[in-house]
Amino acid sequence: MNWGSGIIVVFVVFVALMATMVTICMKQDDMHLVTDNYYEEEIRYQEHIDKVSNSLESEKKALSFDAGKKILTLNLPVGAQGELHLFRPSDARMDQKIDVDILKEDVNTVNLNKLETGYWRVKLTWKENGKGFFEEKKIDL
Structure with missing residues (x-):
């Protein structure tokens, strides 16, 4: 594997990790504000x-x-x-x-x-x- 392929793999893994973290955060339903109003x-x-x-x-x-x-x-x-x-x-x-x-x-x-x-x-x-x-x-x- 050359440098160019390694950099692309790192970027793809980073984007996949960030997309996974955003998805997990968006699916949480137990967040509560101090007050509704x-x-x-x-x-x-x-x-x-x-x-x-x-x-x-x-x-x-x-x-x-x-x-x-x-x-x-x-x-x-x-x-x-x-x-x-x-x-x-x-x-x-x-x-x-x-x-x-x-x-x-x-x-x-x-x-x-x-x-x-x-x-x-x-x-x-x-x-x-x-x-x-x-x-x-x-x-x-």
């Missing part, structure tokens, strides 16, 4: 900043997690309403949203035993006296 979420970001600011101004933390019992406690006053978002960064199919409505002082826990083990972000959005709040906690089950 990315641009709409970006527009509402200022509201989110205000909610975070309100939470930082308050003296108490709304979320506390007991890793041993896998129980999440919501330290919210009676009458607070909102949403608890259990967010799994590695797989959006595991995400869960739970409506929160604190009617009694003693009913404020969420059992997380049924969730898959791994890294989770718990996002709590609530309204209290007409004012919006947001708090996020990173947990490892």
Whole structure:
């Protein structure tokens, strides 16, 4: 084999390898964006900043997690309403949203035993006296 044939073989193998890699990448269906409505979420970001600011101004933390019992406690006053978002960064199919409505002082826990083990972000959005709040906690089950 001479130099010209060797160079052509190298180029053909390189093109075949690149075509195979592109085909494999295009066939993957388990890629998930952080959110389905990315641009709409970006527009509402200022509201989110205000909610975070309100939470930082308050003296108490709304979320506390007991890793041993896998129980999440919501330290919210009676009458607070909102949403608890259990967010799994590695797989959006595991995400869960739970409506929160604190009617009694003693009913404020969420059992997380049924969730898959791994890294989770718990996002709590609530309204209290007409004012919006947001708090996020990173947990490892």
